[in-house]
Amino acid sequence: MSSGYIPGMERADAARNRARILAAAEDLFRTRPPQEVTMDDIARAAGVGRGTLYRRYPDRAAIATALLDAHESALQEKLLRGAPPLGPGAPPAERLAAFYAAFADLLDDHVDLVLGTEVGHSRFTTGAYGFWRAHVRSLVVASGASDPDALVDVLLAPLAPDVYAYQRRERGLPKERVVAALAGLSALLGPAPR
Amino acid sequence: MSSGYIPGMERADAARNRARILAAAEDLFRTRPPQEVTMDDIARAAGVGRGTLYRRYPDRAAIATALLDAHESALQEKLLRGAPPLGPGAPPAERLAAFYAAFADLLDDHVDLVLGTEVGHSRFTTGAYGFWRAHVRSLVVASGASDPDALVDVLLAPLAPDVYAYQRRERGLPKERVVAALAGLSALLGPAPR
DNA sequence: CCTTCAAGTGGACACTATGTCCGCTTAAAC
DNA sequence: GTTTAAGCGGACATAGTGTCCACTTGAAGG
Numbered sequence: 001m002s003s004g005y006i007p008g009m010e011r012a013d014a015a016r017n018r019a020r021i022l023a024a025a026e027d028l029f030r031t032r033p034p035q036e037v038t039m040d041d042i043a044r045a046a047g048v049g050r051g052t053l054y055r056r057y058p059d060r061a062a063i064a065t066a067l068l069d070a071h072e073s074a075l076q077e078k079l080l081r082g083a084p085p086l087g088p089g090a091p092p093a094e095r096l097a098a099f100y101a102a103f104a105d106l107l108d109d110h111v112d113l114v115l116g117t118e119v120g121h122s123r124f125t126t127g128a129y130g131f132w133r134a135h136v137r138s139l140v141v142a143s144g145a146s147d148p149d150a151l152v153d154v155l156l157a158p159l160a161p162d163v164y165a166y167q168r169r170e171r172g173l174p175k176e177r178v179v180a181a182l183a184g185l186s187a188l189l190g191p192a193p194r
Numbered sequence: 195m196s197s198g199y200i201p202g203m204e205r206a207d208a209a210r211n212r213a214r215i216l217a218a219a220e221d222l223f224r225t226r227p228p229q230e231v232t233m234d235d236i237a238r239a240a241g242v243g244r245g246t247l248y249r250r251y252p253d254r255a256a257i258a259t260a261l262l263d264a265h266e267s268a269l270q271e272k273l274l275r276g277a278p279p280l281g282p283g284a285p286p287a288e289r290l291a292a293f294y295a296a297f298a299d300l301l302d303d304h305v306d307l308v309l310g311t312e313v314g315h316s317r318f319t320t321g322a323y324g325f326w327r328a329h330v331r332s333l334v335v336a337s338g339a340s341d342p343d344a345l346v347d348v349l350l351a352p353l354a355p356d357v358y359a360y361q362r363r364e365r366g367l368p369k370e371r372v373v374a375a376l377a378g379l380s381a382l383l384g385p386a387p388r
Numbered sequence: 389c390c391t392t393c394a395a396g397t398g399g400a401c402a403c404t405a406t407g408t409c410c411g412c413t414t415a416a417a418c
Numbered sequence: 419g420t421t422t423a424a425g426c427g428g429a430c431a432t433a434g435t436g437t438c439c440a441c442t443t444g445a446a447g448g
Contacts, residue, residue: 166318244399
């Protein structure tokens, strides 16, 4: 007895390896189609064994989520406490348009990452989707539109990373045109409540 | 030389095996999560060898597409030559709403199949997406809305099978409410051109 | 009938990725 | 320096994919 030990704490080598893993993964996801990046690739690039990798991240999605987290948190913060029209204060339609624009920015920077997140159709089960959904839902409610629960997922659908990637890459549309089209959707929330 | 042979024709055993494969696949897709159905399962259930299966269908998507084809063709026919509001003759907003409703019907009957179609993010490269896109685009153009090329994919996004499945299954929404929400979108196309 | 021959068949094979397991190593507290 | 458990990493078992090729069989001609 006596060996003092602080249970919740991460050992130094563990921390170092986690950093390595995230750095290597970010690099690989940027370099090539994320669906083609294997756990093995990441482990090798990070210079750690498979066991070490799996200990922390059960699959690609977990890694991509971890990488994405910082960026998503920043946007979430702005939605909750930032200045209008993104944050509270502006009318719902304008807030939704601002959200669309901000999200398009985020997608533009990290589509590969977001696509890498999706294993199967996990998009909806990820914590982040719940947040976006709650936010947009509150805007729909505030606008007085009918049946927010049905409308909210319809409004979020165009932000699916594969749709956005298709518009930008396959169709070659500039971000502005996509955002403008999304702004059109926002019109459904106002200005006059219905 | 002389062995008479008609090149384009399918041999009797080949036809029989194709029927077996499609029947087995349809059954399996209905029975369990389509992403979990392996080519091997299908081959075994159909009572054919792997080689035979791969000869005709390179992957799950090809099989699902073949199964879906009949249903999609029927809808395509109605869009092109059917009675209004689905077919030509009605104002764009009404035609879009009718299309949404019809597509929801199709999804309701065959979500599993459509989900089975998607290998990676192949949804957009399939021939059918091109058709739906062309149809909706023509409606957008007719309505006079701006930038049809950007708007069309936004309008089609909520019909992504995973979105629809999420609304119906995870959220437990009845078809009618989803269709009603989609009908809300149709309002963007009119009635008055802008 | 019987022959012919290419379309068609099916299972073995090589390959790739996944996820787990477990003996060894090492950080860190005493 | 000793002890303890967290952490490590590579070997392994498993599973699915797609290809290849020797054999079988349908169907047309003689």
